[in-house]
Amino acid sequence: MAEHPAYPVGLRLAGRRVVVLGGGQVAQRRLPALIAAGGAIVLISPEATPSVEAMADAGEITWERRRYTEGDLTDAWYALIATGDGEANERASAEAERHRVWCVRSDDADRATAWTPATGHSEGVTIAVLTTEVKGRDPRHTAAIRDAVVEGLRDGTLVARHHRTRTPGVALVGGGPGDPDLITVRGRRLLAEADVVIADRLGPRDLLAELPPHVEVIDAAKIPYGRFMAQEAINNALIEHAKQGKSVVRLKGGDPYVFGRGMEELHALAEAGIACTVVPGISSSVSVPGAAGIPVTHRGVAHEFTVVSGHVAPDDERSLVDWPSLAKLTGTLVVLMGVDKIGRIAETLVAHGRSPDTPVALVQEGTTAAQRRVDATLATVGETVRAEEVRPPAVIVIGEVVNVGLPAAQAPKPSQPS
Incomplete structure (x- = not known):
């Protein structure tokens, strides 16, 4: 066996007896995939981790709270041996060999009849990676290959187009x-x-x-x-x-x-x-202030934030925003599409009770290489926008969180396109 690589195969375990010996961390990692495969799973172990115990409580597995005994692998199709008892592992492995049960051993992969590949999933495809080197197996290397393939398929950097007819x-x-x-x-x-x-x-x-x-x-x-x-x-x-x-x-x-x-x-x-x-996508209403070092909420400062469109002025009959009510809120106000209307918006908020000293930050082209932040107050924002020539797209943040956040010079820098 030591001279030959493993033969890769996909096991269809739905409804078939699967025996897991040991309820520790190895079982905790492996059980979810076995459950997803539909196996009739029997866990044999006097103890189990809280996560494994929760699987038993949910009826996903059958837990027999005892140690391994001869005959536990009868009628099994697949076995995972993962106890801390080396002698019990040897006996269970020998039983699996006699009954021709494919057996994975967490303590001695070279003595096992099956290996668990590094697996990942992407849109109905399972990626499984096994090393071809019988000696000097490197699980971290196979896991890294798995991760690279799965990430590439998920983020589109590794493109594998469908060749069968797709539903338009x-x-x-x-x-x-x-x-x-x-x-x-x-x-x-x-x-x-x-x-x-x-x-x-x-x-x-x-x-x-x-x-x-x-x-x-x-x-x-x-x-x-x-x-x-x-x-x-x-x-x-x-x-x-x-x-x-x-x-x-x-x-x-x-x-x-x-x-x-x-x-x-x-x-x-x-x-x-x-x-x-x-x-769904990441909304600029939260991400752009964050990129400029401004949290839209902060303990003891703002317990709510409100996002409104500023594409029509407060006195425009088409406006659906209740600006007088917004002026009475103590939390953060985030205005999108409001650069050319921010002067009138600020005047309306102040007229209905918001302090003219309320901090305002305008973040232009947030998260891009051209990002810049301009600070003002409700009293000065209209003139500041004109003087600083702020242009859309820009996210406007109104509230005390502007002062809580990092100054513009210390804010995180936008990442550059790779």
Whole structure:
């Protein structure tokens, strides 16, 4: 046996007897996968870790609180030997050999008849890595290979496209605040598998350069029909490409449902009978202040934060925001899309009771290499925006947390695109 590498195989254990000897840390790590495989698991051990005991209490395994005895492996298909009793391990291993039960030994892999590979999962695929070296096995090396493959598949840096017919559809993907590293791993994977990408101006643009040449990239800001019809045109583009059998990603800045009009697109797709997946994204309302060293909540300072859109002024009849009520809150107010209206917003808050000395921070192009932070107060923010030439996109933070956070010079620096 020592001269030959292991033969890799996938065991189908659903409904079949699996015996685990020992209820310690090894069993705690291995049991979840055996449970997921549907094995009829019998744990034999006088003691178990709290996590293993919880599996027994939940009915996921059968726990016999005793030591191993001859005959415990009768009718077993697979055995995991992981006790601290070397003599019991030897006897159980010998029984497994006699009954032709594939047996893993945690104390002596060279004496086992089976090895547990380093495994990981990504979208219905199990990645299992075994070393081909019989002597000098290096579990850390195989685990590192597993991790690299799984991470690559998840984040889209390792692309393995589907070759069977795929169900056409649309994914509404939240791209995060701008830093390409802040998109979710699922969003990045779907982006790597797309045939068509309809991208927002505020999405992580650096990721578009990584797409294969065959991917059609459509700038949502330049879809025709004019400003008033822009959203309807985007909806139509999503539907048309999906009906052509293509995998379409709608790449949006932040989160699709935080001032992203994602639900409008979802409704349009549903009416057209198009399958749609929604992938949440990191909202700029929280991440951008954090990137500038500002917590939106802090113990003893702010027990709540409110996120509002400032794209229409407080005195505009289209505004749905109750500004007088917001002025009475003591927590943090985060304003998105409000750079050109912040002077009137500040005046309204002060008129309804908020102190004119309330700190304000404006974080322009947060999480990107161009990020900058400008500080002011409610009394001075209107003039500060003009004097400092603050431009969208910028997240505005109003409240005492601005002073709690790190000064701009000490705030964490945005990561650079790799």
